[in-house]
Amino acid sequence: MEPRTLALFPFLPEVSAYLKQSGVTLDSIISEPAYERARDLGSKRIMEAFLDKEIKENPMVSEVDHLFEMLSYIVARMIVSSTGDEMLIIHYSQAEALSMSNRLLDQDMDFVHEVASSLDINVSLESADNMRIHFTDYLRLSSPMRSKEWALIDQELDAGFLLLDKKKICRLMQQALKDKISSELPLPVNDEIIETFRPTIENVKIEIEKKKEEFKKEGFGRISFIRLPPCMKIMLNALKDGKNLPHVGRFALTAFLNTIGMDTEGILALYATSPDFNVNLARYQVEHITGSSSGIEYLPQSCHTMVSQGICFEPDSLCNKDWMTHPLSYYKIKGKPRDKDKDKSKNTGNPKGAGNPKGAGNPKGADNPKGADNPKGADNPKGADNPKGAGNPKGADNPKGAGKDKKDEDGESQQDEKDQISEKD
Amino acid sequence: MHGLRVKIVINKHRDVRTMKDKGPPPVIHIPTTQFVQRCFREYYTKAEIPMVHDLDRREFGAIIPGRTMRRHMGFNDMPALKRYLTDSCPAHVYHSTAYYEMPGAATMDKKTWLGADLIFDLDADHIPGAEEMSYAEMLAQVKVEFIKLIEEFLMGDFGFAEKDIGIYFSGGRGYHAHVRHPSVRKLNSHERREIVNFITLPAKDISGFLSKKAYDVTEFKGHSKAKYTYILPDPDAKGWKGKFWHSLMEYLDNGLERDRKEIIEELIAHDGIGKGSAETIYSKLFKGDVENTGASNIKRSNSLEAFSSDRVRNLFLDFILERTRAMAGETDEPVTSDIKRLIRLPGSLHGKTGFYVKSLELGQLEEFDPLIDTVWKGFTGNTKITGTADHTFQLIGEEWEIKKDESMLLPTAVALHVALQKKCKIS
Known part of the structure; x- marks a missing residue:
């Protein structure tokens, strides 16, 4: 494999053979002055991953550039491991995965196939445009994606297999790489590594803290019932109607309300209408979850967990977005002000851009491959689906124009989608 | 020793019952219980x-x-x-x-x-x-x-x-x-x-089976508006897309030959379709000269241009989905x-x-x-039972009838079944 390719896809197993051949050792990366640039690139890689959510392609002209690029991946993993921070591990693996997926779209199918195999995805090349995947692999990789276009029932299942186009297979590979990296990290690190990267580790930790603060502060202010996701609304209404909620439901609702800033008394008042209300027991349980008695503040479950616990009720179009993984994100996004500009692009309304001479109603996006009406374009999972920004964020989701774009059907979801752009983390 | 054990069993049984369903405590008939246990033990020893x-x-x-x-x-x-x-x-x-x-x-x-x-x-x-x-x-x-x-x-x-x-x-x-x-x-x-x-095809959003294509986009004050054509799946599509396509085509083909009243009645029987909508669907699909009906247009273009109203089209699609459901499985x-x-x-x-x-x-x-x-063919001989209820049933290819309070001889396997069904006791 070309060194350039290895540099672009540094998680490939061939990389370690290449490094071995080049005589690079772990010790030398950490200590030798000659590798300072690799260490710097590694620091940059991790900061980009955390702040921009995607790793930019550095200009590479020589074989040394390629080598350092590969090493930056190894360094970044050491830094992440040194912090041991779960949140960073998740963000970092997401960014690596997203970058891979975007870079792969420029590659030919043979190569995509090769990478897929290295990620243990069992696919075979069916044609120049399609790959064949067993439905169990498909389910495993698509199950975190909740948008309806991934539902098995809508797939053309044929004797256990289905066909995926390049964009879809890349999206599944993104999931696979994310799972792989986040399961590999943290790696064991020694004091020397921690010492070498201390400045970066400190910086990253500061950024992480900032992010966590931001999340707490900015996310939720006054409690708004209108912004609640359907699951919470339904559970809340059930309580008001005096119906009993299952334990997992109470837990989710309590942790959720607590996180968006409702105090114990407020939450208790809601439960007071419950048929089996016992104020002492309820207070004990609520305080346990809110952390006022246990010291551990529980966060509400993710969408995925709630689905498997059977307490995901009536998901709406916003819930069904690929990237919607947590009821708190829903609440945050619903709370974002909608400015005029965003409203304008609301009516994208056109799956393919085909038949729409005006660039699908989103003139800005059209001119701007990275979706620069959005300063954080790279943060944007939409953008991820649409690296070329094919002029139309809608169309990007839908390469064949094959109308699986339920998103178009209501204005609201579009708006939500725009709102989400600078928000999703 | 033996008596003591039996007593414990009875008590335990009562406890369980009162906890669970609060019905009257069952009458435990010891010889019946022993008979059942003997049969089970014989089965697990030999089978x-x-x-x-x-x-x-x-x-x-x-x-x-x-x-x-x-x-x-x-x-x-x-x-x-x-x-x-x-x-x-x-x-x-x-x-x-x-x-x-x-x-x-x-x-x-x-x-x-x-x-x-x-x-x-x-x-x-x-x-x-x-x-x-x-x-x-x-x-x-x-x-x-x-x-x-x-x-x-x-x-x-x-x-x-x-x-x-x-x-x-x-x-x-x-x-x-x-x-x-x-x-x-x-x-x-x-x-x-x-x-x-996938197996049971629950009520679902039909749009996953169709693709949507904009054909008329207008812009007004920065808002754009598009009209869509709904394209049907390929005739050779796999999975439910294909099954849906076939079920739609079959309906259209038959419809061209059926009479109006029958079609409308069938549509109205579907949840959500009223008389007005049924009339609209009928005329959009089957009215007009044979070559130019909505149905033949749909077949020709493999798209659903025949409908101008989203609501009526969705009702119709839901109706076809319901028909497609006949092909769904159960589990x-x-x-x-x-x-x-x-x-x-x-x-x-x-x-x-x-x-x-x-x-x-x-x-x-x-x-x-x-x-x-x-x-199990291993149960041998006959067992004498006394009916505790009137009961008629089929087993091992014969029809059996037992009567309350009447005693009779049954093949052991049959007696076991009746005893477990609590329709007899063994003396």
């Missing part, structure tokens, strides 16, 4: 229990009459399991669909889940109108649905080979399929639910999506019927008659 796949990775659970379910049992091999069965004579025995690192550990956390078979359970509850049927009719209907599940879905759409699917009669009112292919082991609940959805969702469930041990006796959980080949299903083939 052949099929090998349990990965036995040492499974959790076992059992219900001994009068006690609550005992779970968290693990066995190393078949002889150990068989010893347990012969010694305890449980009324019901189950094993986990899951594989565990330590199946015998006392809590679920400590077991360490390694994966689970993909299980399908189809019983009489899922058959529409089952309440009206006799037991034998019900079983026959379940079998038809079960064969469809195996052949069209598990082996058809999902592509499993016959050797990957264990097929069992449950001993009660239905059938189980255990898919043991390694590819399914790690699937989580959500993923298994997707499989069930019990919670059983399939539960990755830690216990399922009846193949080869074990069912404590409410006395039938054994029979392992079957796909080719045997057609001929299989649970009321003959799952009665």
Whole structure:
């Protein structure tokens, strides 16, 4: 494999053979002055991953550039491991995965196939445009994606297999790489590594803290019932109607309300209408979850967990977005002000851009491959689906124009989608 | 000593009952209980229990009459399991669909889940109108649905080979399929639910079967507005897209030859379609000169341009989806999506019927008659019973009639069934 390719896809197993051949050792990366640039690139890689959510392609002209690029991946993993921070591990693996997926779209199918195999995805090349995947692999990789276009029932299942186009297979590979990296990290690190990267580790930790603060502060202010996701609304209404909620439901609702800033008394008042209300027991349980008695503040479950616990009720179009993984994100996004500009692009309304001479109603996006009406374009999972920004964020989701774009059907979801752009983390 | 033991059993039984359903305490008839236990012990001593796949990775659970379910049992091999069965004579025995690192550990956390078979359970509850049927009719209907599940879905759409699917009669009112292919082991609940959805085609948003194409986009004050054509799936599309297409085409073809009144009545019968909508659908599809009806346009263009109103089009699509649902299969969702469930041990006796959980080949299903083939042939001789209720039933190919308070001699296997059904006592 070309060194350039290895540099672009540094998680490939061939990389370690290449490094071995080049005589690079772990010790030398950490200590030798000659590798300072690799260490710097590694620091940059991790900061980009955390702040921009995607790793930019550095200009590479020589074989040394390629080598350092590969090493930056190894360094970044050491830094992440040194912090041991779960949140960073998740963000970092997401960014690596997203970058891979975007870079792969420029590659030919043979190569995509090769990478897929290295990620243990069992696919075979069916044609120049399609790959064949067993439905169990498909389910495993698509199950975190909740948008309806991934539902098995809508797939053309044929004797256990289905066909995926390049964009879809890349999206599944993104999931696979994310799972792989986040399961590999943290790696064991020694004091020397921690010492070498201390400045970066400190910086990253500061950024992480900032992010966590931001999340707490900015996310939720006054409690708004209108912004609640359907699951919470339904559970809340059930309580008001005096119906009993299952334990997992109470837990989710309590942790959720607590996180968006409702105090114990407020939450208790809601439960007071419950048929089996016992104020002492309820207070004990609520305080346990809110952390006022246990010291551990529980966060509400993710969408995925709630689905498997059977307490995901009536998901709406916003819930069904690929990237919607947590009821708190829903609440945050619903709370974002909608400015005029965003409203304008609301009516994208056109799956393919085909038949729409005006660039699908989103003139800005059209001119701007990275979706620069959005300063954080790279943060944007939409953008991820649409690296070329094919002029139309809608169309990007839908390469064949094959109308699986339920998103178009209501204005609201579009708006939500725009709102989400600078928000999703 | 013996008397004491019996007393304890009675007390325990009462406790369980009062906790559970507060009904009147059952009358335990000791000779009947002993007869049942004798039969079960004879069965487990002599009958052949099929090998349990990965036995040492499974959790076992059992219900001994009068006690609550005992779970968290693990066995190393078949002889150990068989010893347990012969010694305890449980009324019901189950094993986990899951594989565990330590199946015998006392809590679920400590077991360490390694994966689970993909299980399908189809019983009489899922058959529409089952309440009206006799037991034998019900079983026959379940079998038809079960064969469809195996052949069209598990082996058809999902592509499993016959050797990957264990097929069992449950001993009660239905059938189980255990898919043991390694590819399914790690699937989580959500993923298994997707499989069930594929089989049962629940009410759904139809748009996933169609593609939408804008053909008329207008812009006004920065807002753009588009009209769409709804393109139908390819005629050779696989999965439900293809089935939906065929069902739509069949409807259109037939409709061109049917009379108006019939079509409209059929449309109105569908939930959500009123008289007005039915008229609209009819005229959009079938009115006009034969070559130029909406139906022939749809067939020609493979798209749904015939409808100008979204509401009417969606009603019509929903109507076709409902018709397509005739091709859907049946299976019990919670059983399939539960990755830690216990399922009846193949080869074990069912404590409410006395039938054994029979392992079957796909080719045997057609001929299989649970009321003959799952009665163990090893029970010998006759047993004298006294009816506790009037009861008529079919078993081993004959019709039996017992009367309250009348004594009669029955073949032991039949007597066992009647005793378990609580329709007789043994003196």
